[in-house]
Amino acid sequence: KSSTLREMYYISEGWDIAKFHAQEESNLLAEDLEVITQLLREDFKLRPEESGASVIGNLTLEEITRNGDRKRINCRDDVGDAGYTIPYNVEKEKVKLVESDAKFILAIETGGMFDRLVENGFDEDAKCILVHLKGQPSRSTRRLLKRLNEELKINVATFTDGDPWSFRIHASVAYGAIKTAHISEYLATPTAEFVGITASDILNYDLPTDALTPRDIGALNAEMTDPRFNDEFWRNEIQAMLQINKKAEQQALAKYGLDYVTDTYLPEKLGPLGLM
Missing domain, CATH: 1.10.10.10 (Winged helix-like DNA-binding domain superfamily/Winged helix DNA-binding domain)
Incomplete structure (x- = not known):
């Protein structure tokens, strides 16, 4: 047991x-x-x-059921609005990845944004797989992302809120979490791209914001010396967030209507990466 x-x-x-x-x-x-x-x-x-996250998109897999049978499931056609729930064990002997025609995987921090993209049909329009991370992603979620990327050659992008804690969600997907550093080779997807809310987005899209808390500021300063954020993009965005002293949620994009995130924001972020 x-x-x-x-x-x-x-x-x-x-x-x-x-x-x-x-x-x-x-x-x-x-x-x-x-x-x-x-x-x-x-x-x-x-x-x-914690329970596993949810998946919606044209991904077919085979999972061993409780009675030992192998059941084929399509994560778009055979599930409801909640999607396919990722089990705690997603190794090959439990879950076999069969096929997918998805161009990329979009790993989404919040349930509200996951539901928005599902309702807007973004998985079909953009030909992608949507994965709800449920905040800081579980080991099984990160492991499944890793397997999909390696075995089915599907690119991964993370879509999070714009704050230091959400930046760390991306880092855990791309580079691994500090607590599981000893097994990062099994859990991390180093090629994962970040398309979440940034300080530049707050300014360019004139998003509703909240002021940074002292704890947020401390976390951002710590990230300036975190090797996972040691490149020009992250240094610039972290410094910009400290300068404007603001953070924003994914759902702040609803300022421009419920379709704005799928019609405008995500295409503008994913397009330059060659994913849309």
């Missing part, structure tokens, strides 16, 4: 003096096992607390 990290900690409560004294100890054991064996914790039947 599988268990969560929390369950693994509580299982040890029956081990008398051998039990873990805090969950941090058992969590570190799981990380040590990954490093030593070069396997993922999912291989040890350890699953995350």
Whole structure:
């Protein structure tokens, strides 16, 4: 059977003096096992607390069902508006990627924007796969993005809010998260492009904004020395955000109507990348 990290900690409560004294100890054991064996914790039947994200688009895959059968699913034609839910284990023995004619994958931070793009039919119009990241993406979501990019040769782009925490969502997809640095080769998609809200967008599109908080400012300053943001684009955008002292959400684009994001904003961002 599988268990969560929390369950693994509580299982040890029956081990008398051998039990873990805090969950941090058992969590570190799981990380040590990954490093030593070069396997993922999912291989040890350890699953995350959070549920997987959603996928909508013309992607066909085969998934092993609970009774052991292999079921073929098209993530556009065989699902409802909520899409296909990514399971915690997306390795080849569990999920087989069959085919897709998508030109790119758009990984979206917020549920509201994911639903907007689905309702607007952006997956069909732009011939893409939409993935809802649910904020900071889970391991299984990042692993599936990695597999789609490597095995089906589909480009990945992230579409997030315009704030330092959202920039880190992109970084976790593209380069890996600090906590899972030891398995970044399995989870990171280094070629992922960023098409989220930037400081330049706030100015160029005259978007509604909120003022940066002291915590936001601290995070942006920290990103100036983060190697994941060590290029001219990110340095300029981070400095610009600090200068204007503003941040903005994806859904601020609704200022210009509900179709603006799919008719204007995303084509203008994706076009120069050759994705639209």
